[in-house]
Amino acid sequence: MRLTRYFLPVLKETPSEAQIVSHRLMLRAGMIKQASAGIYSWLPLGFKVLKNIENIVHEEQQKAGHIPLLMPTIQSADLWRESGRYEAYGEEMLRITDRHDREMLFGPTNEELITDIFRANVSSYKDLPLTLYHIQWKFRDEVRPRFGVMRGREFLMKDGYNFDLTREDALHSYNRHLVTYLRTYERMGLQAIPMRADSGPIGGDDTHEFLVLADTGESEVFYDSEITDLKFGDRAIDYDSHAECQGVLEEFTSRYARTDETHDEALFAEIPEERRRSARGIEVGQIFYFGTKYSDAMGATVSDSEGNRVPVHMGSHGIGVSRLVGAIIEASHDDKGIIWPEGVTPFHVGIVNLKQGDGEADAACESLYGQLNAMGLEPLYDDRNERAGGKFATMDLIGLPWRITVGPRGLKNGVVELTSRRTGVSEELTPDAALAKIAAIYGKAG
C-alpha cells in the first residue's frame, strides 16, 4: 500500500477524552472513530489488525477441530425466555421490538441460539463430541463503557460452544479450549494467564479467565510469580488426547492465580512471600463448563448407546477479539506510539523514502515495494512529499515492527537502513540483504 493512496487519518493532538494509552494511540493512529458511547467504526488500519486477530483465532480453533459457523446478531426473546435468562440478564441487554411488536434483542452472547441449533439437528451420541464457534458482534449495554474498545457496548467476540455426552468429555473440551487459548494469545505476542474466576450470568462452577497483566486493567488479580515463567511455545499437542490436554491444564493452573472475585487470602498466604503478587489485568477471554444448565432448560438431549435420552453437557468459551486490539497495545508501546508484534501487525514493513522525487531514491523504493509484495508481504510505502521527521513520527506512531529507510546518501554506498521498532536498532544493509532479513522474519522465501 502506498500511503498517498491510503486512508490513514492520524491525529497530531492527543485526544482529551482518552484516559488510557491504548485508547489514545488507537485514536491518534487513525484506527478507530467513536460513533456513539462504546460504539466504534473501525478505520482501515484498525480493521486490518482486527482481521489479523480474527485469523489467528480461526486458525487455532480449527487446529483443535472446532467448527466455524455464523449466527445472527439479532435474536428472538422467546428463546431467552426458555432458558430463563430474558429477565435475569437485566439492563445490559438491548431489547428491541420489530414492526409486528415481536420482542427481539441484540445478542450479548449465544448459548440459547446455539442450543436451539443443536436440538433441532443432533439427536444421537454418535454425533458427539461437537464444538461450534463463531466470531460475531455482541452488544452489552454497559453502564460505563470506557477505555475505547476495551469496554465497548458493541464488541467483537469469538464464542464457542461444546456439546458432549458426559461430564468427563465436556471437561476434556474445557481443557482443549484452554490449550487453544494459550496458543492463540502467544501468537499475538501476549502472555495471558488463566485465573480462577467467577462465572457471572453465564453460569456453572468451572471457569477460568485469561488475563494480560497491565496497570490499566480493570480486574484486580493475585498470583504466584512463578506462573509468569510458563510458556506454551511451539510444542506439539494431540487435541484428542485427554491426558495431554489435562496435563497442560494442570501445568498452567496449579499455581495460585485468581481474580478478586475468587481470591482467598488464606491460600494466598501459603505462597512464599517473595512470590506473592497483586496486580491489575485485562480479561481477554473466559472459558466455562456449565454442565446441563441450558440443555435441561431447553430440552437438548441425545440418545445414548442404550437408547436413553440424556441432556448434553456443555460449556462456552469466549475471546474478546476487539478488546485484544487494545490489550496488545497496552502490553506493547512506548512514548512514540504502538509497537505491533509481528503476528498481528497491519503491515509487515514500512518503507520511508527520505527524498521523494529523487530518481534513485524513488526507484529503490519502488523496487523494494514490488519485491516485498511479490513475496506475499504487505509493505506500507510512505511516498508522501513530507519531511523525514514527519515520516518517522508516523511510522513510530502506527507501530510497524520493521522500517526500511531509503535515501540518496545511503544509496551512493549501495545501502538502505533496516530499523527495528522494538529495539530502535538500525543496520545498514544492501537492499537485497534487507529483503532477505524481512523474508526470514516472516517465514517467506526471499
Ligand code: 5CA
Ligand atoms: N458466552 C461466554 C463465552 S462464549 C461469554 O459471553 N463470556 S464473557 O462474558 O466472558 O465474554 C467473553 C470475552 O469477551 C471476555 O473475556 C472479554 O474479553 C470480552 N468482553 C466482554 N465484555 C466486553 C466489552 N464490554 N467490551 C469488549 N470486550 C468484552
